[in-house]
Amino acid sequence: xxxxxxxxxxxxxxxxxxxxxxxxxxxxxxxxxxxxxxxxxxxxxxxxxxxxxxxxxxxxxxxxxxxxxxxxxxxxxxxxxxxxxxxxxxxxxxxxxxxxxxxxxxxxxxxxxxxxxxxxxxxxxxxxxxxxxxxxxxxxxxxxxxxxxxxxxxxxxxxxxxxxxxxxxxxxxxxxxxxxxxxxxxxxxxxxxxxxxxxxxxxxxxxxxxxxxxxxxxxxxxxxxxxxxxxxxxxxxxxxxxxxxxxxxxxxxxxxxxxxxxxxxxxxxxxxxxxxxxxxxxxxxxxxxxxxxxxxxxxxxxxxxxxxxxx
Amino acid sequence: xxxxxxxxxxxxxxxxxxxxxxxxxxxxxxxxxxxxxxxxxxxxxxxxxxxxxxxxxxxxxxxxxxxxxxxxxxxxxxxxxxxxxxxxxxxxxxxxxxxxxxxxxxxxxxxxxxxxxxxxxxxxxxxxxxxxxxxxxxxxxxxxxxxxxxxxxxxxxxxxxxxxxxxxxx
Numbered sequence: 001x002x003x004x005x006x007x008x009x010x011x012x013x014x015x016x017x018x019x020x021x022x023x024x025x026x027x028x029x030x031x032x033x034x035x036x037x038x039x040x041x042x043x044x045x046x047x048x049x050x051x052x053x054x055x056x057x058x059x060x061x062x063x064x065x066x067x068x069x070x071x072x073x074x075x076x077x078x079x080x081x082x083x084x085x086x087x088x089x090x091x092x093x094x095x096x097x098x099x100x101x102x103x104x105x106x107x108x109x110x111x112x113x114x115x116x117x118x119x120x121x122x123x124x125x126x127x128x129x130x131x132x133x134x135x136x137x138x139x140x141x142x143x144x145x146x147x148x149x150x151x152x153x154x155x156x157x158x159x160x161x162x163x164x165x166x167x168x169x170x171x172x173x174x175x176x177x178x179x180x181x182x183x184x185x186x187x188x189x190x191x192x193x194x195x196x197x198x199x200x201x202x203x204x205x206x207x208x209x210x211x212x213x214x215x216x217x218x219x220x221x222x223x224x225x226x227x228x229x230x231x232x233x234x235x236x237x238x239x240x241x242x243x244x245x246x247x248x249x250x251x252x253x254x255x256x257x258x259x260x261x262x263x264x265x266x267x268x269x270x271x272x273x274x275x276x277x278x279x280x281x282x283x284x285x286x287x288x289x290x291x292x293x294x295x296x297x298x299x300x301x302x303x304x305x306x307x308x309x310x311x
Numbered sequence: 312x313x314x315x316x317x318x319x320x321x322x323x324x325x326x327x328x329x330x331x332x333x334x335x336x337x338x339x340x341x342x343x344x345x346x347x348x349x350x351x352x353x354x355x356x357x358x359x360x361x362x363x364x365x366x367x368x369x370x371x372x373x374x375x376x377x378x379x380x381x382x383x384x385x386x387x388x389x390x391x392x393x394x395x396x397x398x399x400x401x402x403x404x405x406x407x408x409x410x411x412x413x414x415x416x417x418x419x420x421x422x423x424x425x426x427x428x429x430x431x432x433x434x435x436x437x438x439x440x441x442x443x444x445x446x447x448x449x450x451x452x453x454x455x456x457x458x459x460x461x462x463x464x465x466x467x468x469x470x471x472x473x474x475x476x477x478x479x480x481x
Contacts, residue, residue, distance in 0.1 A: 102385055155426065286343075
């Protein structure tokens with residue numbers, strides 16, 4: 001029963017509220033347990049707390065001003081053979097910007113993620129030390145509106161990265177009695193793209209977002225081996241400077257870096273009829289551990305439900 | 312005698328946890344929640360050169376930005392943009408209307424993105440006539456705090472003739 005809870009996490013970095021960081025996590029939806037298929041629905045609420053710059057102190061925003069993103073995500077995965085699987089995730093973002101006397105909002109689709117994974121380290125028999133491992137490749141399709149195409153004040157109409165992005169990574173998981181540990185790593189490359197002129201920038205713009213990556217270390221515990229599991233996860237993320245090319249020349253942004261600290265909880269709701277239902281929650285904070293560079297700093301609460309079909 | 316694998320495993324895990332905790336503690340020194348500035352303590356600062364804040368050598372013009380209103384929590388900002396002949400006039404006038412269209416673009420260089428559109432129109436007098444060399448930029452909205460650039464462009468049909476910028480920290 002404990003095993004069914006271990007892998008019910010949600011990537012809290014999915015909901016980045018800030019204009020410059022909209023879009024989905026590079027870690028796709030995957031089956032990491034002994035299931036045939038799974039589907040998850042989650043809701044995240046993210047609030048921009050402050051902004052980190054290159055050099056200098058981060059600046060927290062005024063309490064009179066509120067910038068939030070509600071992030072609705074549906075994702076699923078299924079085995080196509082004993083060790084291979086495919087998955088997909090799609091999302092809808094609703095962004096809000098509020099002051100004491102005004103309010104603006106916009107709801108638009110986010111990016112679509114398609115992925116393929118292979119169980120490179122299967123767990124045929126129990127081992128004290130050998131983890132279970134999956135490798136994956138994921139493609140982000142920019143179905144959301146990028147920041148380079150946004151026109152609304154506060155750029156609240158940006159809901160996607162704006163680039164085709166390819167990510168490769170690995171997930172290692174291990175369980176000992178009531179404890180579990182996980183390690184996730186990925187590297188991604190966004191393909192350069194030329195954006196057409198907009199009202200805020202009448203010249204065509206070519207952006208090369210370069211390489212980026214992240215890794216996550218997580219631990220979990222299930223009291224008494226029962227239906228409940230809670231965990232903690234740290235996830236630093238990095239991105240190269242973006243290169244912008246316009247008619248007037250080439251400029252480069254700063255590199256970006258942020259560290260997510262997550263508290264996770266999940267509860268096995270039902271385990272019968274050839275499948276399971278699990279509820280999960282997650283609190284993620286980007287202000288606790290630094291340094292953060294050229295990034296907004298968000299706090300996110302996520303709730304979700306997942307159904308899995310047994311093999 | 313070799314220790315049981317469970318003991319070795321737990322010792323390795325404890326060592327890793329200790330190292331990880333050390334990393335966390337050292338990282339907390341730069342923790343944003345422990346070391347940050349609040350919005351109220353930061354005031355916008357623009358950096359300009361006094362005699363010719365914005366220089367357009369091809370057009371032979373200088374220009375300056377004078378804020379009507381800085382961006383507040385409720386409203387975007389606006390400013391007056393004044394052009395004069397670089398050789399024969401000063402920031403006090405007489406002002407000269409550029410031959411090319413004038414466009415304002417906001418840019419946050421560290422993040423690599425701009426902001427929502429700024430409307431830049433030649434100022435109209437009370438009688439409806441256009442005021443020579445004076446433009447009014449409205450809807451100036453910086454989507455996040457930090458270092459921004461205000462780019463003033465003189466444009467032609469196929470793009471930018473020339474441009475100049477003012478740095479501002481929000």
